[in-house]
Amino acid sequence: MGPAVMSETITTPKAPTPKPWIEAIHAYVPGKSKGKDGRPLIKLSANENPLGTSEAALAAKAAAPALYPDPDSTALRTAIGARHGIDPARVVMGTGSDELLNLAAQGYAGLGDEVIYVRYGFSVYDIAARRCGATPVVAPDADYGTDVDALLALVTERTRVVFVANPNNPTGSYLPKGEIARLHAALPSDVLLVLDQAYGEYVAREDEDGALALAAAHDNVLVTRTFSKIFGLAGERIGWGTGAPGIVATLNRIRGPFNVSSTGQAMAEAALADTAFVEASRVHNRDERTRFVAKLEALGNHGLRPLPSQANFVLTLFEGALTAEAAFDGLADRGYIVRWLPGQGLPQALRITIGKSADMDAIADALREMAEAAK
Numbered sequence: 001m002g003p004a005v006m007s008e009t010i011t012t013p014k015a016p017t018p019k020p021w022i023e024a025i026h027a028y029v030p031g032k033s034k035g036k037d038g039r040p041l042i043k044l045s046a047n048e049n050p051l052g053t054s055e056a057a058l059a060a061k062a063a064a065p066a067l068y069p070d071p072d073s074t075a076l077r078t079a080i081g082a083r084h085g086i087d088p089a090r091v092v093m094g095t096g097s098d099e100l101l102n103l104a105a106q107g108y109a110g111l112g113d114e115v116i117y118v119r120y121g122f123s124v125y126d127i128a129a130r131r132c133g134a135t136p137v138v139a140p141d142a143d144y145g146t147d148v149d150a151l152l153a154l155v156t157e158r159t160r161v162v163f164v165a166n167p168n169n170p171t172g173s174y175l176p177k178g179e180i181a182r183l184h185a186a187l188p189s190d191v192l193l194v195l196d197q198a199y200g201e202y203v204a205r206e207d208e209d210g211a212l213a214l215a216a217a218h219d220n221v222l223v224t225r226t227f228s229k230i231f232g233l234a235g236e237r238i239g240w241g242t243g244a245p246g247i248v249a250t251l252n253r254i255r256g257p258f259n260v261s262s263t264g265q266a267m268a269e270a271a272l273a274d275t276a277f278v279e280a281s282r283v284h285n286r287d288e289r290t291r292f293v294a295k296l297e298a299l300g301n302h303g304l305r306p307l308p309s310q311a312n313f314v315l316t317l318f319e320g321a322l323t324a325e326a327a328f329d330g331l332a333d334r335g336y337i338v339r340w341l342p343g344q345g346l347p348q349a350l351r352i353t354i355g356k357s358a359d360m361d362a363i364a365d366a367l368r369e370m371a372e373a374a375k
Contacts, residue, residue: 021111021133026126029343041337044353044363047169047199047313049232051284053267054277057233060270061263069262076265079272080240084212090242092251095259097198097226097239100251101163102128104222104241107250108192109134109160116154117163118146120171122196123344125163134160144307144315145173148183155187162187165196166209170341170351172309174203177210184214184221192247195223199311201230201278202285207310212242219244222251227264229312230281231271236264285312289354295364302371313353315346321374322367324350330370336363 073093081088094100105128109115115129119141129136137159139150146168155162164183167174175183184193195211203209215221222243228234238260241251260268271277289309296306296316303320318324328340328350336359339351352363 019133021130025130026343029123041332041335042355042359043337044355044359045337045339045351046234047229047311047353048234049230049281049312050353050355050359051232051277051281053232054271054274056274056277057231057267057271060266064263064266067262069258069260069265071257073260073265076260076269076272077240079269083272084242086212086216086242090216090245090248092241092243092248092255093260094224094239094241094251094255096228096237097196097224097241098124099255099259100222100224100239100241101125101194101196102131103251103254104192104194104224105129105134105161106132107247107254112158113160114156114158115161115163116151116159118151118168120144120168120344120346121146121163122165122169122198128163129161141171144171146175148175148179148186151183152186155191159188159191161192161194163194163196165198166211167199167203167309167311169198169311170313170339170344170346170349171315172307172311172313174207174308174310175209177208180209180211180214184218187220189220191220193221195221197223198226199229200225202282202312203310204286215243219246222247227268227271230278230285231268232277232281233264233267233271236261236267238264238268285354288357288360289314291357292352292354292360292364295361296367299368299371302368302375304367304371313351315349315351316367317349319348320371322371324348326374327367327370331363331366334362334366336366338363 077088077091080091101124105115109132111133113134114137115134116137117125118139126136137154139154146164187193211223215223222241224241227238293306296304305317305319307315324340331338
């Protein structure tokens, strides 16, 4: 009998497997800056400030040290507190407000819990919910806006976080102070209400929604803001939030230890102090948005419908012969990139950032030309 033959079993190495709730995430898609052919275009797809950045902020950037930043952003938190009448100890900094939105879900929700937001809300809310294993629950909209009763109807014993952007992105809709207060009053005290005010500085002062006062008075409200929009610091990634001491402590436990750079801290502090630049940006946006909306409303017989906006963009619906996709391509051919949002359930709409006067006139004229040709 010959020697025994040993059979070899070949085992395929196993690769790490992500959690199923992570695999369910659709990665965030930013606004594009180039056409399909790679050509750089005038970018009106990311809601950036067309006036650029405060000269004071740019000077602060040049003087900032290339060292580890203050991990607590002490000077910046103090400046924010002084500007808004908030105890700096109740201010938490983030790598953009996006980090804080994710941390809010991570800190208060997990497997078996639910996170509620409105349909056509900011796409990061879905990511934040799924990232921590929670179940996203989407409330019906009210003509593309936030419906308080629809949100409240979905609250259950599993609800842990409710996200509301005010003004909302990408629709521009806005809930008045009374509706925000009504929403908060009807929520259970153990549900965290996150009021995302990324575009809050664009809102007319008389229309202020009372979010900061709610955060100061209650234990279950977090307000988030950003330096990316009116302050013109999108590339620096600086956000902040305020809420009860317990909320701030929770977010500080899980945020990055050096999450706001030295440069970012210095630029944000300088930008906050440059009130003339902020006011000029607010006035430019208000005036150009009013002019642009009037031109689009004149195209109503061609099926174009701009939604009311309190932000620095206008979501325009294409309900006639000219489609949003065709308008998107036509604007790109003319040198402009805007935001077409089929991935957010809005294939019939374009979100158009308010830019410089000449650019808004050119876009309105191009849309008129395309709409008349399509009729």
